[in-house]
Amino acid sequence: MTFLQKLFKSRNIIDIVAPMNGRSVDITEVPDPTFSEKMIGDGVAIDPSDGTVVAPVTGEVVQVFPTGHAVGLRTPSGLELLVHIGLETVGLKGEGFTLHVEKGAQVEVGAPLLTFDLTLVRERAKAISPIVITNMERVLTLEKLPFGDVQVGRSPLMKVEISRN
Amino acid sequence: MIERIVAVRLPNGLHARPAAQFVQAANRFKSEVTLVKGERMANAKSIMGVIGLGVAPGETVTLRVDGSDEDEAMEVLVRLLTRVDEETR
Numbered sequence: 001m002t003f004l005q006k007l008f009k010s011r012n013i014i015d016i017v018a019p020m021n022g023r024s025v026d027i028t029e030v031p032d033p034t035f036s037e038k039m040i041g042d043g044v045a046i047d048p049s050d051g052t053v054v055a056p057v058t059g060e061v062v063q064v065f066p067t068g069h070a071v072g073l074r075t076p077s078g079l080e081l082l083v084h085i086g087l088e089t090v091g092l093k094g095e096g097f098t099l100h101v102e103k104g105a106q107v108e109v110g111a112p113l114l115t116f117d118l119t120l121v122r123e124r125a126k127a128i129s130p131i132v133i134t135n136m137e138r139v140l141t142l143e144k145l146p147f148g149d150v151q152v153g154r155s156p157l158m159k160v161e162i163s164r165n
Numbered sequence: 166m167i168e169r170i171v172a173v174r175l176p177n178g179l180h181a182r183p184a185a186q187f188v189q190a191a192n193r194f195k196s197e198v199t200l201v202k203g204e205r206m207a208n209a210k211s212i213m214g215v216i217g218l219g220v221a222p223g224e225t226v227t228l229r230v231d232g233s234d235e236d237e238a239m240e241v242l243v244r245l246l247t248r249v250d251e252e253t254r
Contacts, residue, residue, distance in 0.1 A: 032181070039185035040212050063217030072213045080213050090180050090219075134213040 012077040016158040017109060018150035019056040019083050019131060022048040024157060025147050027130055032087045035130045040082065043132035044144055044157045051118040054153045055107040056131060057081060065090075068097035071113050072134070079162050080135040085116055087126040096120040110153035131157065138162040166231040167239055172223065174247045179220035187245050188212045196232025198242065209242070 018024065027043045030036045035045070055073060062080065063072030069089040073081045085097070096117035101107060121127045133139060143159040150157065175183045191198045191209040198209035200218060202225075207214030209228070220226055228246070230239045 034181040034185060039182060040216075063213055065217055066219040070216070072217055080211075082213060082216075090177070134211070 010164065012079075012162045012164065014057060014075055014077060014079050014160045014162065015156055016056045016081065016131070016160065018046060018152055018155040018157050019053050019113065020046050020048045020129065020150075021050050021052070021152045022046040022150060023148060024150045024155075025128075026144065027132065030087070030128055030130055031126070035084075035087075035132065038136075040130075041132040041134045041136045042139070042142055043081075043130055044147075045128050045130045046150060046157075047128045048118060051116040051121075052152055053083060053085060053113045053115065055109055055111045055113055056083065056157065058109045059107065061101045061103055061105040061107060061113075064099060064101065064103045067092070067094045068099050068114060069094070069116075071099075071101065073107070077162060078135070078138060078165070079133065079160060082130075082132045082134050083113065084130045084132065085114070086121045086129055089121060089125045092121070092125060133158075133160065138165075166229065167235050168227060168229045169239060169243060170225060170227050171243055171246050172225050173220050174222065176222055178222045178224070179218065179226075179246070180216055183245070183248070184216045185212060187242065188215050190241055190245055191238070194230075194232070194234050194238035194241075196230045196235045196238045198238060199229040199231075201227040201229065 059075040062074045070084040100112045141161040200209045
């Protein structure tokens with residue numbers, strides 16, 4: 001293997017796919033400054049069209065929020081991703097959310113993470129759901145794919161290159 | 166290593182904005198900072214870990230700080246956990 005091939009092989013590039021059906025927008029469009037100002041990290045949000053949520057990457061479930069409205073994942077290469085269902089959903093205290101994974105589980109991209117009651121979330125909170133990289137210090141490049149209609153488990157959302165440590 | 170038990174007074178608990186501010190503050194110190202709630206514990210320098218604890222208003226957590234700047238870190242971080250003003254919403 002040549003030096004350049006080795007260099008290329010050592011790059012950590014992660015494709016993040018849509019964890020839900022709906023319409024994708026930039027994180028800056030989210031009507032909550034905690035997310036839109038990237039205080040938690042950079043990413044994309046989806047305005048969901050149904051209540052199915054799947055793993056946007058292959059990796060480990062590193063956080064399952066006690067209230068069931070968010071799941072944290074870490075890829076084998078070390079990218080951390082938070083899938084946060086809706087805004088102000090912490091106030092629902094778990095109502096309307098059904099988790100399908102436990103902390104520590106290994107999941108493949110497309111595996112079911114949770115389901116939620118979209119009607120209830122729309123009525124009592126906001127449904128727009130940020131998908132955020134929480135360890136931006138590892139990110140070398142972040143490409144957001146064209147915003148618009150996305151299909152759960154299929155449509156690419158972001159392409160990220162992270163450093164080796 | 167120093168440890169303090171803190172009743173979190175933040176109106177929305179340690180979520181979203183206050184969690185981000187808390188983690189940013191923790192990262193300014195050299196010391197290792199750990200937040201413990203019941204049987205769960207998190208690295209206080211990781212936003213994922215901290216918001217994943219799901220600390221609600223009025224809940225009690227243990228803050229553990231270990232390192233050369235532990236006293237100063239403890240003072241700053243306890244103050245952030247016990248804020249009640251509008252900025253924390």
